[in-house]
Amino acid sequence: MIGLSFLYAIAGVLFAGWAALTLVDRSNPKRFGSAAFWGLLAISFLAGDVLGDLGNGVLILALVAIAGTGNLGRGSPPTSSDAAREASAAAHGNRLFLPALIVPVTALIGTLGFKYLTLNGAPLVEPKQVTLVSLGLGMLIAVAVILAWLRPPIRAPFDEGRRLAESIGWAIILPQMLASLGAVFALAGVGGIVGGVAAQVIPAGSVIIAVLAFTLGMAAFTMVMGNAFAAFPVMMAAVGLPVLVGSLHGNPVVIAAVGMLAGFCGTLMTPMAANFNIVPAALLELDDRNAVIKAQVATALPLLAFNTLMIWGFAF
Amino acid sequence: MWPLIGIAIIIAGFGLRQNPLLVVVVAAMASGIAAGLQPVAVLAAFGKAFNANRYVSAPWVILPVIGLLERAGLRERARDLIAGAAAATTGRILIAYLLLRQLTSAVGLTAIGGHAQTVRPLLAPMAEAAAARADPGITPPRRQRIRALAAATDNIGMFFGEDIFLAVASILLIKGFLESNGIIVQPLQLSVWAIPTAIAAFVIHGWRLLRLDRKSHRKSK
Numbered sequence: 001m002i003g004l005s006f007l008y009a010i011a012g013v014l015f016a017g018w019a020a021l022t023l024v025d026r027s028n029p030k031r032f033g034s035a036a037f038w039g040l041l042a043i044s045f046l047a048g049d050v051l052g053d054l055g056n057g058v059l060i061l062a063l064v065a066i067a068g069t070g071n072l073g074r075g076s077p078p079t080s081s082d083a084a085r086e087a088s089a090a091a092h093g094n095r096l097f098l099p100a101l102i103v104p105v106t107a108l109i110g111t112l113g114f115k116y117l118t119l120n121g122a123p124l125v126e127p128k129q130v131t132l133v134s135l136g137l138g139m140l141i142a143v144a145v146i147l148a149w150l151r152p153p154i155r156a157p158f159d160e161g162r163r164l165a166e167s168i169g170w171a172i173i174l175p176q177m178l179a180s181l182g183a184v185f186a187l188a189g190v191g192g193i194v195g196g197v198a199a200q201v202i203p204a205g206s207v208i209i210a211v212l213a214f215t216l217g218m219a220a221f222t223m224v225m226g227n228a229f230a231a232f233p234v235m236m237a238a239v240g241l242p243v244l245v246g247s248l249h250g251n252p253v254v255i256a257a258v259g260m261l262a263g264f265c266g267t268l269m270t271p272m273a274a275n276f277n278i279v280p281a282a283l284l285e286l287d288d289r290n291a292v293i294k295a296q297v298a299t300a301l302p303l304l305a306f307n308t309l310m311i312w313g314f315a316f
Numbered sequence: 317m318w319p320l321i322g323i324a325i326i327i328a329g330f331g332l333r334q335n336p337l338l339v340v341v342v343a344a345m346a347s348g349i350a351a352g353l354q355p356v357a358v359l360a361a362f363g364k365a366f367n368a369n370r371y372v373s374a375p376w377v378i379l380p381v382i383g384l385l386e387r388a389g390l391r392e393r394a395r396d397l398i399a400g401a402a403a404a405t406t407g408r409i410l411i412a413y414l415l416l417r418q419l420t421s422a423v424g425l426t427a428i429g430g431h432a433q434t435v436r437p438l439l440a441p442m443a444e445a446a447a448a449r450a451d452p453g454i455t456p457p458r459r460q461r462i463r464a465l466a467a468a469t470d471n472i473g474m475f476f477g478e479d480i481f482l483a484v485a486s487i488l489l490i491k492g493f494l495e496s497n498g499i500i501v502q503p504l505q506l507s508v509w510a511i512p513t514a515i516a517a518f519v520i521h522g523w524r525l526l527r528l529d530r531k532s533h534r535k536s537k
Contacts, residue, residue: 053361104433283435306520
């Protein structure tokens with residue numbers, strides 16, 4: 001059965017290629033540190049399962065040591081000149097958009113269709129991972145099509161990927177690091193403690209105050225954890241079920257469904273949601289790391305007020 | 317109370333603009349040790365979670381495709397397409413994308429868009445080209461602001477569309493949580509309650525995007 005290991009193998013080979021090319025890239029002032037960073041990521045993706053838990057922990061310390069001491073640098077991987085790009089854009093026109101559609105279309109077809117592919121009665125692709133497996137497959141098809149059609153140098157897929165990865169820098173592993181932090185917080189019982197504190201500060205009897213405590217708590221705890229999924233069970237157990245549903249007899253469906261959306265408003269306002277807020281700032285070459293968050297606050301706050309009113313108006 | 321020290325470290329570290337990777341590791345170690353675990357055990361737990369969460373970073377395999385297309389002039393083409401269409405203002409482009417992102421997410425197609433897939437190669441150059449046409453003297457900070465709004469529009473469209481889809485992770489999480497507390501609900505009961513907020517998100521963010529056009533219109537006069 002084809003599963004995540006297929007995607008991890010592709011990513012591991014890609015990272016290993018970046019490590020090798022970075023090592024010989026004299027335009028990168030930090031080429032040794034940078035090559036080590038990509039090399040360690042390649043080891044994680046190709047051999048993470050055999051390193052053991054502590055081995056993976058040591059690997060993280062090494063990655064963080066490189067990035068934290070400023071040893072992850074940028075080179076200038078070979079790419080096309082501005083003039084060549086203008087000429088290519090004029091020559092190929094809107095057909096250039098077509099290869100960009102290969103990955104999403106493959107993801108769509110794979111997500112819907114892989115479940116019908118079976119081998120000796122067993123599904124060919126692990127049903128839970130069809131979208132991620134399709135993503136890897138779509139990438140391979142798209143690169144093959146582009147190589148055949150536009151005929152760039154054969155090492156160009158590695159160089160062009162490396163060019164973008166270097167512009168993202170350390171932020172490239174921040175989402176994965178934050179997801180892991182969530183697991184350690186859960187182990188340390190952080191959620192239960194926060195829930196206990198939240199339950200203590202709500203005065204009894206007032207519906208609007210209790211609803212506000214719930215929605216603001218969802219948003220605030222989401223901002224700290226970077227993820228509404230981590231905040232939801234904590235705030236529901238601390239305030240949603242005992243106070244809003246239990247004492248005040250609110251409708252649990254409305255409270256739960258809209259409460260989650262109040263958490264999403266928090267996601268828009270925190271650097272902890274790195275893949276949504278910090279990674280794009282790097283990807284779009286913005287000087288201010290928090291520029292995307294600043295662009296979202298004026299939408300997130302009115303929407304948080306709207307969600308609060310929704311629960312207040314429809315759950316009681 | 318002491319395990320909360322990790323949260324304090326996160327807030328202080330991000331606030332003081334320390335390297336976030338360093339902040340995350342220190343916060344994890346501090347919370348784990350404060351909860352009574354051995355440092356080596358915390359490091360092992362962190363390593364185990366990091367290995368299990370590799371799927372979070374795996375979608376970076378898309379980067380070579382985007383880079384190859386940029387090499388061939390994709391961003392220039394996206395820009396030229398908008399530069400020739402007078403009706404395509406920055407606000408209208410972003411509103412059209414917002415609607416499309418909400419609708420596709422609502423039917424479960426969140427993988428179609430994204431910051432690497434659509435915002436950097438297509439949406440940001442288009443929005444920026446329209447802004448530069450409306451205001452030829454556009455400043456670099458204003459260009460950055462437009463790009464940031466393009467990323468914001470992608471996030472808002474996805475967040476407040478995906479919950480309308482029945483099988484999305486958040487709906488299943490809510491269903492599972494309520495069920496374990498003795499409340500049985502169907503996913504459809506939950507997902508209809510995402511519709512009012514989705515409409516509100518479109519109205520609020522769409523209104524902000526329209527104001528963007530009025531601002532640049534005023535400036536160019």
